[in-house]
Amino acid sequence: MGLQEISALAASKADAQQTIFIDVRTSAEFSNKRPARSLAFAPLTDLAPEDFAMRHGILPDTPLIILCTSGGRARKAAEKFMKAGFSDVQVLQGGIDAWEREGLPLVGANSAPDIGGPISLDRQVRIAAGSLVLLFGLLGYFVTPGFVWGAIFVGAGLVFAGITNTCGMAMLLTRAPWNKTGCTGGVCPISGKPKGSSGGGCK
Structure with a gap:
């Protein structure tokens, strides 16, 4: 089965008790703006699907929706999860940009549109x-x-x-000091544990 995508509107209706959203952007981007829902943070540069699953008690058939700014990094992360044996993996089509265009709720230091804050990795690459x-x-x-x-x-x-x-260039920029602020330790906890998962990793 090829890589599956899900629209922002469809993703916003996903059951938070069954589906895990995983944000693979940098910690600065995560702190700046993210969907206002239960969410895990696991930056692509540090992502190890097996360790992530063990830490959060996630089973191979747990539905996962992976997101980044526009979709590129999320697709790479989804491929990692699929290679690790996860069977229900989807990429948020258009990423956070699409979520915001649909007017869906956001939280973070600069969650309102057009407010300054940490520059997204895509923009950093273009500037550099x-x-x-x-x-x-x-x-x-x-x-x-x-x-x-x-x-x-x-x-x-x-x-x-x-x-x-x-x-x-993007991989180098993810390790820049200004992209290391916000959540630390590689993975932020998830608020709420999906049904069908085991263990007590999600808080």
Whole structure:
């Protein structure tokens, strides 16, 4: 079975006692804005599905809905869970962006639309890539033409990221200090334990 997606509206109606939502963004993004419902936090860079399941007493057939900002990281996390043997895994189509567009409730330090706060990882990648291209372009014009190769390298990296859905710059940025604030310890507790799960990991 291929990777399954679920719309924000459909996900908002999922039974909180049976379905676990897992946010795989950075801790800063999680603290800034997230769906106003029972939610687990497990950043993609530290995600180990078997450890996560053991910690929260989750069974292989427990329904999981995985989300990030727009869907890219959630798909990677979903693939990890599926390879680990989880059979009911869905990705929130369009991520938090889609949830917000539908006007669904949010909580967090900056849960109201258009309020400043930590910049999402997707935007950080665009800012970093654009800054590097601009820098290499200026250096190539004012210092030596050889710096233009730096801009070409960044552009090639973005093309590679688009084709493979793997972005090295994003993986580096997730480890930046400003993306490490908020919840600590890799996984935040879930409020409420789904039916069919075992153990007492969910609080």
